[in-house]
Amino acid sequence: TETSLPFRVADLSLAEAGRHQIRLAENEMPGLMALRAEFGASKPLTGARIAGSLHMTVQTAVLIETLVALGAQVRWASCNIFSTQDEAAAAIAVGPGGTPQAPAGVPVFAWKGETLDEYWWCTQQIFDWSSEAAAAGADWTGPNLILDDGGDATLLVHKGREFELAGAVPDDAEGDSHEYRVILAALRASLATSTDRWTRIADGILGVTEETTTGVHRLYELAKHGELLFPAINVNDSVTKSKFDNKYGIRHSLPDGLNRATDVLMGGKVAFVAGYGDVGKGAAEALRGQGARVIVSEIDPINALQAAMDGFQVATLESVIDQVDIVITGTGNVNVVTLDHILAMKHLAIVANVGHFDNEIDMASLEALPGAEKVEIKPQVHEWRLPNGRSVLVLSEGRLMNLGNATGHPSFVMSNSFANQVLAQLELFVSTENYPIGVYVLPKHLDEKVARLHLAALGVQLTTLTDEQAAYIGVPVDGPYKVDHYRY
Ligand code: NAI
Numbered sequence: 001t002e003t004s005l006p007f008r009v010a011d012l013s014l015a016e017a018g019r020h021q022i023r024l025a026e027n028e029m030p031g032l033m034a035l036r037a038e039f040g041a042s043k044p045l046t047g048a049r050i051a052g053s054l055h056m057t058v059q060t061a062v063l064i065e066t067l068v069a070l071g072a073q074v075r076w077a078s079c080n081i082f083s084t085q086d087e088a089a090a091a092i093a094v095g096p097g098g099t100p101q102a103p104a105g106v107p108v109f110a111w112k113g114e115t116l117d118e119y120w121w122c123t124q125q126i127f128d129w130s131s132e133a134a135a136a137g138a139d140w141t142g143p144n145l146i147l148d149d150g151g152d153a154t155l156l157v158h159k160g161r162e163f164e165l166a167g168a169v170p171d172d173a174e175g176d177s178h179e180y181r182v183i184l185a186a187l188r189a190s191l192a193t194s195t196d197r198w199t200r201i202a203d204g205i206l207g208v209t210e211e212t213t214t215g216v217h218r219l220y221e222l223a224k225h226g227e228l229l230f231p232a233i234n235v236n237d238s239v240t241k242s243k244f245d246n247k248y249g250i251r252h253s254l255p256d257g258l259n260r261a262t263d264v265l266m267g268g269k270v271a272f273v274a275g276y277g278d279v280g281k282g283a284a285e286a287l288r289g290q291g292a293r294v295i296v297s298e299i300d301p302i303n304a305l306q307a308a309m310d311g312f313q314v315a316t317l318e319s320v321i322d323q324v325d326i327v328i329t330g331t332g333n334v335n336v337v338t339l340d341h342i343l344a345m346k347h348l349a350i351v352a353n354v355g356h357f358d359n360e361i362d363m364a365s366l367e368a369l370p371g372a373e374k375v376e377i378k379p380q381v382h383e384w385r386l387p388n389g390r391s392v393l394v395l396s397e398g399r400l401m402n403l404g405n406a407t408g409h410p411s412f413v414m415s416n417s418f419a420n421q422v423l424a425q426l427e428l429f430v431s432t433e434n435y436p437i438g439v440y441v442l443p444k445h446l447d448e449k450v451a452r453l454h455l456a457a458l459g460v461q462l463t464t465l466t467d468e469q470a471a472y473i474g475v476p477v478d479g480p481y482k483v484d485h486y487r488y
Contacts, residue, residue, distance in 0.1 A: 004128040007093040010086040010111035012100040018091030021058045022065070028411035029059070031419030031453040032066045039426075043071030048429045051126040051143035052076040053153035054211060055083035055403055056110035059414035061092050064106055066422055067147075073132055077122040078110035079149040082380055082396050082404035086112050107131075113379065116182045123156055124186060127201055142201035145425055146208035150356050151215035154208050158222065158229060160187050160198025167195075177364070207231040207428035207435060209421055213242065213277070214332045214356035219439050231435040233424035235417070238442050239488050240450040245417040246278035249409030250354055251286040253402035254328065261381045261395050261405040262350060264326075267291030272317060272324040275331035276307040279354055283328050284312055295320055317341055329353045329360035339365040345392050348383075352395035354402050363398040380404045412454070419450045444480040 026033060039045075050067055054060055056078040067074050076092065078084045095105025109122035127142050148154050163169045169188040172181050190197055207230050210216050216236045222228040236242050258266065271292040273284045280296065284307070287294045296312045298304035307314050317327070317337065321344040329336045332355050339362055342351065353360045366372060371387035380396045396404030408414075423446050428435060455462060470477045482488075 004107070004131045005109075005125060006131070007103065007105070007107045008109045008111070008122070008125075009089040009093050010084075012090050012094060012103060014087040014090040015094035015098075015100055016091075018058065018061065018085070018087035018089070019094075019096070021085075021087060022061045022091055025058045025062050025411040029062050029415035029418070030457045031415040031450055032062050032422065034453045035419060035422050036066055036069045039070045043069075044426060044430055046071035048072040048145055048425065049129060049132065049140075049143040050074045050145045050147055050425065051153055052147040053079045053123060053126060054147060054149035055080055055408055056089045056092070056108060057083065057085045057403070057408050058088045059408070059411050059418065061088045062411070063414075063418040063421060064092055064108075065096070066418070067425065068106065070422070070426075072145075072425070074106050075126040075129065075143070076106060076108045076110065077126050077153075078114070078119075079152055080400055080403060081114040081116065081119050082112060082399055083408065084110040084112045084114075085407055116179050120156075120182050120186045123152055124190075126153065127156070140204055141197075142204050144204055144206050145428060146205060147211075147421060147425060148208050148215055149211035151210060151218040154210070154215070154232075155218070156183070156187075157198055157202050157205065158227065159183060160190060161202045161229065163187050163191060164195055164197070164199050177359075202229045205230045206432050207233065209233045209235050209424035209428065211241075211417065211421065212236050212356055213246070213279075216439070217332065223437075223439050228437055228439070231428065231437050232439045233428060233435075234439055234441050235420045235424050238420040238447045238450065240416045240447050241420050242278045243488055245409055245413050247282040249413045249417075250279050250282035250330070250402060251289075252413070253406055253409050254283050254354055255286050255290060256406035257352070257354075257395065257401040257404070258326070258350070259406075261352075261401065262393060264350065266326070269293070269325040270295065270320070270323050271326040271328065272297070272320065274317065274327070274329045274336045274360070275333075275355070276303040276312075276314075277330070277332075279330035281306075281310075283330055283354060284310075287326070287328075288312075292326070295324070318344070321345060324349060326350045327352070330355050331360060332356060334359045335362045337361040339369065342366060342384075342392055343386060343388060345390070347390040348393055350393045350395065351398075352401040352405075353398050354400055356400065358398040361394070361398040363394070366394075412457070416450055416454060419453060420447070423450070444482065444484065448479045448481065 089110045092108045093105045094103045098104030109125040216234045219232045269292045271287040272295045274297045276296050276298045284294050296307040373385040375383040382394050383391045385391050395401040465477045
């Protein structure tokens with residue numbers, strides 16, 4: 001195509017409602033607003049063309065407009081079929097200076113309730129920069145940076161290039177998921193029209209900044225096998241990301257999702273949390289805070305011991321399955337809740353996932369179970385009537401329920417995550433030569449900077465080291481304060 005589509009969202013008339021929410025969110029996102037104040041005049045991201053794949057929420061809207069304020073051009077898709085807030089997407093498409101009749105915002109391709117085909121179509125749109133290229137009279141056709149959450153955008157580039165070099169897209173194989181078949185079909189269509197599209201796109205990319213645990217895991221796998229095509233910054237493992245967003249974010253948005261989906265009283269219920277990493281810790285604390293009796297499972301003895309010391313019963317799911325009212329998965333692993341587990345649950349037990357992908361609960365086997373019947377209670381809330389006469393309630397079809405049934409993490413915590421994202425994009429774009437192909441975390445002084453930007457809003461009074469104290473513990477007065485292996 002000579003010109004790419006300007007955007008695709010659910011309903012542009014929602015833009016005003018979205019704009020009001022963005023305005024309120026800006027007040028809760030001091031990190032992003034401080035970066036706008038610091039870099040808004042010098043615009044260090046001028047020339048950056050960012051392909052973003054991250055939940056199209058109100059908080060992400062503030063991130064997008066921060067990247068634009070720093071000089072970047074942006075195209076955006078959501079990284080989950082249910083996570084878009086349609087009013088936020090509309091406001092981004094319309095832009096602060098546009099109207100629904102004359103939209104003048106950012107090309108965004110996202111709506112709540114995409115099919116998987118639509119999802120991968122949207123993801124492809126963030127790589128089609130033909131309109132921007134035509135406007136600039138440039139010979140590039142793609143982005144030069146990726147901002148990813150879960151790694152799907154990065155995956156598309158890697159797979160596309162791999163198949164172009166091989167000259168063909170492999171046939172669907174037994175055991176391929178429906179989603180992978182969709183990707184293969186999309187790349188087959190791509191290869192039919194161009195034999196080097198993804199290769200050229202990959203060549204043009206300076207790097208990717210990755211938001212979440214699961215996406216980071218994919219990047220380290222690529223790097224380990226020598227397949228990573230460009231440098232990557234692991235935003236997740238900034239302390240001010242995973243120790244805040246994953247934990248305190250879930251502590252807020254998990255009960256929010258349960259309430260909006262079911263309104264079931266959590267107090268007194270038996271809740272089960274699979275995984276006691278950062279997400280699991282936030283989930284378990286939230287459920288306990290509501291008076292639920294929480295049982296945790298872990299495969300790692302260190303995390304299991306932590307859970308026990310925090311006062312939680314630690315047990316396998318099968319040993320307590322007949323007692324649990326609410327099951328939450330947050331492991332980043334596969335088949336943590338099996339069909340056998342589901343068949344052994346109490347009538348109308350709630351099953352939901354907050355890990356990145358939908359394979360933590362074996363939804364494929366549930367969908368294939370003869371005699372099982374799916375009844376929609378409301379969008380993203382389904383009663384599965386089982387052949388044994390009982391039902392379970394599945395939220396968001398096994399996908400991230402805090403984003404599918406609620407609106408994800410609140411602004412203040414996302415300001416920390418997204419300030420890391422902006423700093424990581426700046427690093428890759430401005431200090432490209434410091435990042436040969438590999439996976440990096442941001443230097444500690446930037447991690448500390450992100451935290452510092454959020455103190456005043458909470459009335460935090462920080463103690464300043466005296467010169468004597470700084471010398472005594474061997475750190476500079478202005479930081480960094482901890483060695484890299486310190487665990488917080
Ligand atoms: P983590 O690595 O800190 O924790 C995962 C824990 O699960 C680990 O302690 C691991 O030992 C445990 N685990 C693995 N397999 C298990 C099994 N079969 N049974 C029980 N425990 C098991 O990772 P983190 O940061 O807590 O992230 C977990 C998932 O949540 C990832 O997929 C991540 O991408 C996603 N995530 C979701 C968010 C949301 O908004 N819903 C926010 C942040 C992360």
